[in-house]
Amino acid sequence: MTELTKEARLLQTFAALADTLVDGYDVVDLLQLLVDSCAELLDTTAAAILLADGRGELDVVASTSEASHLVEVIQLSAEAGPCVECYRTGEVVQVPDIALSPPEWFRFRDRAIELGFASVHALPMRLRDNTIGTLNLLRDRTGTLEEEDRIAARAFADVATIGILHERSVRETTVLAEQLQGALSSRVVIEQAKGVVAYMNGVGIEEAFDLIRQYARSHQLGISKVAAGIVDRTLRLGG
Amino acid sequence: MASSFGAAMEALDRSSGSPEGFCRPFLDLFPVTGAAVSTVGNVLGSETLSASDEIAARLDELQFDLGEGPCWDAMRSGSPVLEPDLRGAAPRWPAFAAATREDGLRSIFAFPLAVGPLRIGAVDLYSLRAVELNRTQIRQADAMAGVVGRHVLRHALSAVGRELDDTGNAFSRRVVHQATGMVLAQLDLSPDDARLVIQGHAFATERTMMEVAQDIIDGRLRFSKQRDAIEATE
Structure with a gap:
């Protein structure tokens, strides 16, 4: 792929992201589009976004694969690993070789290596002094990200942050907490909806998520909205 | 009638944390003398949580001791047990009938405390006069016992409050x-009740919610509604 093409595709992606930032947009949709764009356009194998809940615990709200092992490794890193380090310091954490990470990260290290991940790049989602979560890029090779990918990733993380914080209410910490909580609660409902669809349609959890996304796309509805309909049983996916 | 049932359900909802409030709504709604709410069996052990009077308390104690009686049958079957006239022909519970003859007990009704597949106890309603409950009353008492069952289980789980x-x-x-x-x-x-079913099942089988949840997702454990009762298949 030539540099120009990639640049053009990055621009396209930002245009698409800007399109989603309309009134009443679905934060989970936006974050999903972001992680998918990271995996597609940047030199990375997998991407995930973690948000802090009211108690400062980090939770996965979007990931490129719903495969439980990716979610699990990110979550381990949110307990002791680059993700939580990045969240605490508000700084980028680069781990060019996971095998060489500090001993106290051993659970993350061992599981990540077992799953074929070799390096990680964690970026804070921060607005001034508020770090609300992290964008995490995992790669199956050692080394650091190229500078142009680092810049693009920074821009993705900023868009995600803005997307969550809507522009006007950033100064109000209670509103901030509510918006974060809102994004995390929609995640709970999405997980429940995956269970409902998995059972009703006789498919696996991962496939259930794909069905929900497809339905949301083809009906131009937010994922969270579709999930809520599935859980309160007013919406039933065909199949 | 419908509105007093609504009021009874609301009263039960308000009494969530305090078992003393469990009996009153049953007495307000049904033509019975007294009521008792007890846990029975293996899940939470046998214990009377609330009784409207001494006879009601004694009836439950007797059933624990004898190991027979309407509250056991309601708990085991997961369905209402109705005995409008204990002095009728062949007594279903000979020892219980004999032991309560002097109390002048005539009618007894038991409704299961159940959450999903977990049966944890029963509400007993008794009367010194022979009375019958019609179909609506039976359905209402059963629904009320369902609310009490969820409260009791939630309370018991938070009392052991663990991982x-x-x-x-x-x-x-x-x-x-x-x-x-x-x-x-x-x-x-x-979703709340479904979560309680998982939590209760984890408690009853001495496993973590995560383990039970994983079994559900992998299809090793499934719950199904069979007629009115809810079953777990492993």
Whole structure:
């Protein structure tokens, strides 16, 4: 792929992201589009976004694969690993070789290596002094990200942050907490909806998520909205 | 009639944390002398949580001691047990009937305390006069016992308050949410009740919610509604 093409595709992606930032947009949709764009356009194998809940615990709200092992490794890193380090310091954490990470990260290290991940790049989602979560890029090779990918990733993380914080209410910490909580609660409902669809349609959890996304796309509805309909049983996916 | 049933359900909802409030709504709504709410069996042990009078308390104690009686049958069958006239022909519970003859007991009705597949006890309603409950009253008492059952189980789980609940990490919580979705679809419950079923099942089988949730997702454990009762298949 030539540099120009990639640049053009990055621009396209930002245009698409800007399109989603309309009134009443679905934060989970936006974050999903972001992680998918990271995996597609940047030199990375997998991407995930973690948000802090009211108690400062980090939770996965979007990931490129719903495969439980990716979610699990990110979550381990949110307990002791680059993700939580990045969240605490508000700084980028680069781990060019996971095998060489500090001993106290051993659970993350061992599981990540077992799953074929070799390096990680964690970026804070921060607005001034508020770090609300992290964008995490995992790669199956050692080394650091190229500078142009680092810049693009920074821009993705900023868009995600803005997307969550809507522009006007950033100064109000209670509103901030509510918006974060809102994004995390929609995640709970999405997980429940995956269970409902998995059972009703006789498919696996991962496939259930794909069905929900497809339905949301083809009906131009937010994922969270579709999930809520599935859980309160007013919406039933065909199949 | 419908509105007094609504009021009774609301009263039960308000009494969530305090078992003393469990009996009153039954007495307000049904033509009986007294009521008692007890846990019975293996899950939470046998204990009277609330009784409207001494006879009601004694009737439950007797059933614990004798190991027979309407509250045992209601708990085991998961369905209402109705005995409008204890002095009728062949007594279903000979020892219980004999032991209560002097109390002048005539009618007794028991409704199961159950949450999903977990049967944890019963509400006993007794009368010194022979009375019958019509179909609506039976349905209402059964629904009220269902509310009491959820309160009792929630309360018992929070009393033992341990790793069963939220202490898992975010990853395991995610699995529990997915399993909650499967159970609410299997049993047609609200998310809260579906979660309580998982929690209660974890408690009864001495496992973590995460383990139970994983079994549900992998299809090793499924709940199904069979007629009125809810069953677990492993």
